[in-house]
Amino acid sequence: MPELKQLRDPVSRRKFLAVGGGSTALAAFLAACGDDSGSTTTTSMQSSTGAGETAEFGKGDVGILNYALTLEYLETAFYADVIKSGLFKGADLETIRKFGAEEAEHVEALTAAVKQLGGKPAPEPKAEFPLKSAKSVLELAATVENLGAAAYLGQAPNIESPEVLASALAIHSVEGRHAATLNTLLGESITPDGAFAKPADVKTVLKSVEPFLVE
């Protein structure tokens, strides 16, 4: 899983994350952050995410929702496998159960939303996850959740419907909560990107989940 290793490494992670837009307002916004990632910020400003990158999942908002649905399916399947693995008990198991149940709710809501918009919900992908030890599973969970949060953030500006945007934002922050919780369990920073979370583009996200997909 070279992609995942790179994503966990904060330095190379920056290379993989693209910041959408590039207007003077955002430039000022980012410049005002005044953190130590100024040079990488400038670099990523040049790689625009932009609308239409979820076209393979459908047109417009349906495509974005189906992209999110695919990720939520993976998260749900991952947590279900983790629960079955018997690697966790007690409070950690309860946390994993709770997060798994929330991802399943996201799947339901996104499926309903795609139908509401007249689209066809994306099929559930077949996936397998390496479940070797509690620590490696927690690390994978943290990677998946941080990536999920970044994926929603990357798509938010591309969403056309205010209603779909409202729903996506309501899910996005929950993914952020999950990510921070898992980072805490691992003794890692709750805000690996600093005071401003960075988005991830579709290509980066799909490449990262590819190793888990089975045909």
Next chain:
Amino acid sequence: MNEKLVTPELAAVEVDAPGGDLSRSDVILKGALAAGAIYGTAMVSPFVRKALAMSESGDVGILNFALTLEYLEAKFYEEAKSRAKAKGELKSLVNLLAGDEQQHVEALTATVKQLGGKPVAEPKFNFEYSDTAGFLKLAQTFEDTGVGAYNGAGPMIKSKEVLAAAGGIVQVEARHAAAIRLQNKEEPAPAAFDTPLSEKQVLKAVEPFIV
């Protein structure tokens, strides 16, 4: 009500909502999420369109509203460094949060100026607590309210760049909220969907702390 908190744009949006007292979250999301689905566009778009059309300088209004919340959080954590009696892991967390919120204040101020607006003045705050537990309780309220406030305002933001930036902030607020909740031995992510808050709901939550 503190006048500085209420921008004309946001106040107008609130007043013009159909039925008068319907908040954004009521109209846009609450029912939809309860059903695990999303309303058909036809149901809400007249209101949303009206709201967006009215807010000619709407993004500045929203950013200033957010700036007020960030002022509150920044001040709260800055004071907490000496008042919260935090030790060890919590002490590091307080320092981290203070730094993040201060960066949000600076970024929002710069963005309001960039859009040709005038950043709101920092209100005076009064936070009443006497121990670590009291601090943590307030912190949880502020962080959860911050998440709801950004999520509620998000769909009203016109500029994609401002929306992207606000998204980058709200995710960090959600991360803060989870970390504070863990300190309080509470569920870090109590629900599958973070309820968006209307301007009115946010003001009600923070007003007691504004002098």
